[in-house]
Amino acid sequence: MACKPKIDFMTIPLKALNFTVRKRLGLYLNPRNVVAADWATLAEMMGFSYIEIKNYEKRDAPFEKILDDWESQCPDATVGKFLSMLEEAGRHDVVTDHIDLIEEDVRKYLEKMKEPVQVPDIDSWTPEKNGITIKDDPSGNVPETFDAFICYCQSDIEFVHEMIRQLEQTDHRLKLCVFDRDVLPGTCVWTITSELIEKRCKRMVVVISDDYLESEACDFQTKFALSLSPGAQKKRLIPVIYKTMKKPFPSILRFLTVCDYTRPCTQSWFWVRLAKALSLP
Incomplete structure (x- = not known):
């Protein structure tokens, strides 16, 4: 039987670890010891x-949260570095x-990375992008643009x-992108x-509330916007709090x-400040 090739975990991004493994690790690391x-x-x-x-202590599963935050904030967070930390500790x-x-x-992740990437000409989502908002030009020549995308929960x-x-x-006279109002139904939520x-x-604009912290969609939108490079600097995220929160502010x-x-x-001053921030070039 052929031996499996050795994996260099230092080159594998932390996102290779799936939900099940993260949960199991939490069973060992969440209890204070x-x-x-x-x-x-x-x-x-x-x-x-x-x-x-100290703020993470208030979370039900602090390990999973710090792992997610470390992954999103540290571009070179890898499986190897995480394993080294466990050994060092x-x-x-x-x-x-x-x-x-x-x-x-990790092997599943590496196999997935080998899958061929669709080129734009045959990308199944490309035609959809030509008409994704209610005011888009059907021909796709003049896509509708906005001053700000509003990230919010239904509540x-x-x-x-x-x-x-x-x-x-x-x-x-600003133009906001409000998903429920502006996006055509029938489109793929994550892609669009x-x-x-x-x-x-x-x-x-990120509308922060207790429900925001539990929203998978808001979590994806925020992390995606922060991950853009160099978009993370160009597309300044503006967190907005409009009511008192019981949970800690997202780190x-x-x-x-x-x-x-x-x-x-x-x-x-609230609306004037927000409008000014969104009006800047």
Whole structure:
């Protein structure tokens, strides 16, 4: 029987680890441990600050969260670096019990990377992109563009309506991309969202709420926008808080200046500040 080729885990991005493996790792690392290193030790090794780690303590599954955040914030986060951290922290048991599953995930990832990429001429999504919003030119020659993509949860739709009134229907005359209003039905959500954020919208407003933190769609949109290079600098994300939150503010956005509607002393400036930020070239 032929031996499997050795894998250089240092070259494998952390995204190769699937949900099941991350969950199993969490069973070992989420419980606080006075004898062995736990998730907090790894968080410190990943570069998270004391305050951030204290906030992660409030999460039900802090290990999975720090792994996701480290992956999104550190371009060179690899499976090899993660395994080295576990070894350095003395958690050889975690490595031993999971190395076969991790290797299986990595081999699946490498096989997927070998799959041929469709060229634009035969890409099944290309025709759809020619008409994805209600005001798109059917010929695809003049795609509709926007000042900002609005990332929001359905539970926050009333605030989004207020945003439309304040930014589109006043002298600001901004053009917002609101998915439920502007995108044609029948399109692939993930593909079209990526197209809108990357190519059609100058910026992205993220409506932060407790429900936002649990939304898979909002999580994808935020991480996709942050991952754009050099788009992460050109497409400034603007976090907006409009009501008091019970959960901690998402650490992935902690370096960005927030537009906070919950502070009565600055509410009168809120819409002007937001409009100005969206109007910049």
